Amino acid sequence: MNWIYMGGYGAYVWGAYGLTLVVFVMNYLIVKREKKQIQKRMNRFIQSKDHE
Amino acid sequence: MWDWLKQNGLSPKSFYRTSGLCLPWLTVLFLGCAGFGLIDGLYIAPADYQQGDGFRIMYVHVPSAFAAMAVYFAMAICAVLTLVWRVKLAAVCMSCSAPIGASFTFLALVTGSIWGKPMWGTWWIWDARLTSVLILFFLYMGFIALQSILAEQHYRDRACALIALVGVINLPIIHYSVIWWNTLHQGPSISQLAKPAIAPSMLYPLLAMIAAFFLFYLSVLFMRMRNQILLREKHTHWVREVVLS
Numbered sequence: 001m002n003w004i005y006m007g008g009y010g011a012y013v014w015g016a017y018g019l020t021l022v023v024f025v026m027n028y029l030i031v032k033r034e035k036k037q038i039q040k041r042m043n044r045f046i047q048s049k050d051h052e
Numbered sequence: 053m054w055d056w057l058k059q060n061g062l063s064p065k066s067f068y069r070t071s072g073l074c075l076p077w078l079t080v081l082f083l084g085c086a087g088f089g090l091i092d093g094l095y096i097a098p099a100d101y102q103q104g105d106g107f108r109i110m111y112v113h114v115p116s117a118f119a120a121m122a123v124y125f126a127m128a129i130c131a132v133l134t135l136v137w138r139v140k141l142a143a144v145c146m147s148c149s150a151p152i153g154a155s156f157t158f159l160a161l162v163t164g165s166i167w168g169k170p171m172w173g174t175w176w177i178w179d180a181r182l183t184s185v186l187i188l189f190f191l192y193m194g195f196i197a198l199q200s201i202l203a204e205q206h207y208r209d210r211a212c213a214l215i216a217l218v219g220v221i222n223l224p225i226i227h228y229s230v231i232w233w234n235t236l237h238q239g240p241s242i243s244q245l246a247k248p249a250i251a252p253s254m255l256y257p258l259l260a261m262i263a264a265f266f267l268f269y270l271s272v273l274f275m276r277m278r279n280q281i282l283l284r285e286k287h288t289h290w291v292r293e294v295v296l297s
Contacts, residue, residue: 007099009106012170016163017094020112023159024268027152031275038279042295045286 062141064281065290071274078274082267089260097254109167111257114241115265117160120188121223123153123269127195128220131213141277143209144284146216147199148276152269154192161185172236180229181237184222191219205284 006013093111100107127149133142164182165175176182195215202208230237241250241258250258285291 003095006105006108009104009108009170012106012166013094013108016109016112016166017090019162019166020116020159023155027155027268027272030151031272031279034279035275038282039295042282042286042291046292046295 062139064140064144064285065288067141068278068281068290068294071278075271075274078267078271082264082271085260085264085267089257089264093257093261097257098251100254103171106167106170107254109163110241111261113160113163113167114258115262116156116163117185118262119265119269120153120156120160120185121226122266123149123156124188124191124216124219125223127153127216131216134209134213135217140284143213144277144280145273147209147212148273148280149269150192150195150199152272152276154189154196156265156269157185157189157192161189168236177236179235179237180233181226181235184226184229188219188222188226191215191222195219 004010004014089111094108097108099105127146130142130146130149133139134146161182164185168177169175195212198215199208199212202211229235230239239249282291282294
């Protein structure tokens with residue numbers, strides 16, 4: 001418990017680390033979503049090419 | 053030699069293949085460094101004699117600020133490669149680095165603010181270091197905005213490269229701001245020439261976290277670049293094979 005309290009700086013320390021985690025996870029999720037979208041777009045593109 | 057590199061090593065196709073092989077290793081290394089840095093930084097390293105446990109914010113603040121500047125520097129190098137030698141891959145690297153660098157700069161500003169409140173008694177002060185990092189954030193934003201309003205690929209790459217190059221003047225200003233001007237911000241803890249002004253038990257987690265930030269940058273950069281390459285090279289045969297496989 002003492003460790004989480006961080007000598008009175010708990011809110012600041014965990015706030016900063018929590019925010020870092022959020023920024024990292026967001027970076028990862030955005031690029032994952034982009035990958036899915038591009039995969040779909042490319043599939044459509046190739047299908048339209050094949051029809052020509 | 054240069055032509056060979058451009059043809060083979062720096063071609064989008066070979067990058068796509070090599071980066072695919074590197075990605076799992078980068079992820080493992082990132083998790084290792086971050087794990088070590090977090091456990092060591094948050095639990096094992098002793099509390100600072102002046103700042104108590106509050107100094108532990110350093111382990112996310114310093115790496116994010118350092119990475120924010122390094123990413124911008126990498127973008128400037130890519131800008132030269134784009135403008136002078138027209139390396140396709142450099143343009144992709146430059147445009148994919150910007151959002152990651154912007155997020156690191158945002159992180160550096162906000163964690164610095166969170167650190168400033170208990171130590172300086174204020175969230176924000178308009179001094180040289182803080183203001184120049186804020187300008188870096190605006191440079192990233194300007195780059196991203198410019199990228200989204202220009203439609204033609206070739207034109208967009210060159211315009212963005214120019215903006216990235218102009219903004220590089222801000223990097224030495226950020227670095228030397230704590231020396232040139234009076235500021236609340238403390239001086240550098242690690243420098244290339246002098247002995248680190250920080251105890252080894254506090255330094256190791258810092259180095260591990262810096263490595264973790266760079267490895268994270270590289271992994272997300274590679275993933276972003278791979279997406280971009282598929283789009284840019286969509287008319288080629290090899291992309292067709294990749295998408296269909």
